Amino acid sequence: MPGGQGAYLLVLGLCLLGAGWLEYAFRTRVLRRWRRLLLTIGPIVAIFGAWDLYAIAADHWRFDPLSVTGITVGAGLPLEELLFFIIVPICVILAFEAVRADNGWAAGDEAEPAALAAGDETESENPG
Amino acid sequence: MSYTLLVVLAIPLVVVVDLFVLRTRLLTRRLFWVTYAIVVVFQLASNAALTGPGIVRYRGDVIVGTGSWEGEEVPFLGGGRVFFAPIEDLGFGFAMVLLTLVLWVAWGRAGVDREPRSGPPRLRLNARRREQPSGERD
Numbered sequence: 551m552p553g554g555q556g557a558y559l560l561v562l563g564l565c566l567l568g569a570g571w572l573e574y575a576f577r578t579r580v581l582r583r584w585r586r587l588l589l590t591i592g593p594i595v596a597i598f599g600a601w602d603l604y605a606i607a608a609d610h611w612r613f614d615p616l617s618v619t620g621i622t623v624g625a626g627l628p629l630e631e632l633l634f635f636i637i638v639p640i641c642v643i644l645a646f647e648a649v650r651a652d653n654g655w656a657a658g659d660e661a662e663p664a665a666l667a668a669g670d671e672t673e674s675e676n677p678g
Numbered sequence: 679m680s681y682t683l684l685v686v687l688a689i690p691l692v693v694v695v696d697l698f699v700l701r702t703r704l705l706t707r708r709l710f711w712v713t714y715a716i717v718v719v720f721q722l723a724s725n726a727a728l729t730g731p732g733i734v735r736y737r738g739d740v741i742v743g744t745g746s747w748e749g750e751e752v753p754f755l756g757g758g759r760v761f762f763a764p765i766e767d768l769g770f771g772f773a774m775v776l777l778t779l780v781l782w783v784a785w786g787r788a789g790v791d792r793e794p795r796s797g798p799p800r801l802r803l804n805a806r807r808r809e810q811p812s813g814e815r816d
Contacts, residue, residue: 551731551733557731557733558728558733558734561724561727561728561733563755564724564727565720565724569720570718574800575799575800575801576796576797576799576800576801577796577797577798577800578796578800579794579795579796580796582791582794583791583794584791585790585791586782586785586786586790586791586792587782587783587791589785589790590778590781590782590785593777593781594774594777594778594781597777598774601684601688605681607685608679608740609684609737609739609740610680610681610736610740610741611734611735611737612682612734612747613733613734613735614731614732614734614749616732616737617731617732617733618733625720627806633729635774638774638778639774641717642717642775642778642779642784643721643779644712644777645716645717646709646711646713646779646782647712647796648796648799649709649712649713649716650709650796650797651796651797651798651799652799652803653709653712653798654797655708655709656709657704657707657709657783657785657786658684658702658703658704658783658787658793659709659786659787661792673789
């Protein structure tokens with residue numbers, strides 16, 4: 551197995567490489583918006599991490615001990631799984647913002663047109 | 679509680695969150711489906727890399743496909759497996775991808791790090807690209 555006990559980590563590293571370049575090539579500015587990223591990843595880690603812990607305890611799935619580090623975090627979540635729930639969402643958001651930057655399609659998070667049209671003077675500019 | 683059942687429950691749950699709870703309605707947007715089409719290709723590849731060699735193994739009686747608990751070889755396609763991975767993984771992935779993007783968009787809509795917006799691309803792939811966000815809802 552390429553990577554030995556780092557095999558799973560290797561797959562995650564390749565995913566990050568596969569998507570990381572989008573940040574530069576498409577100016578996705580996802581890492582710059584780290585607060586939004588953390589608020590998105592947090593619930594994903596909580597929800598899918600909990601599912602994972604249940605599945606491991608209930609023997610839905612398990613990991614080849616020769617292909618993972620054996621390091622666990624929290625209540626026994628393999629480190630690789632925790633990283634999966636962080637890295638995959640980052641890659642997904644990078645892809646989303648790259649497609650958006652390339653096509654100009656709407657996502658629904660654009661500034662409210664009504665607020666702009668009304669010229670509401672109490673509405674401050676979006677902070678940082 | 680099988681893996682299959684959990685996936686069958688999770689997908690409608692995330693759909694309800696998108697369409698009715700947070701009302702991000704990403705499932706109605708072209709931006710979501712084009713993104714997902716790209717993501718699913720990489721999901722199939724990385725999932726194959728993890729399940730084919732048996733880095734991740736599944737118990738046969740909690741999935742529709744053949745089990746791989748002892749690292750047995752599994753079919754590439756067929757017998758409940760897609761690119762070696764249990765078909766349930768496709769559902770798990772869909773739920774995770776959709777919820778990720780629903781949360782990302784919802785936070786932005788709430789004003790968290792809405793700026794700076796993405797773009798313009800340094801890499802020109804799309805000759806039809808408009809300079810401004812179109813605002814069109816497809």
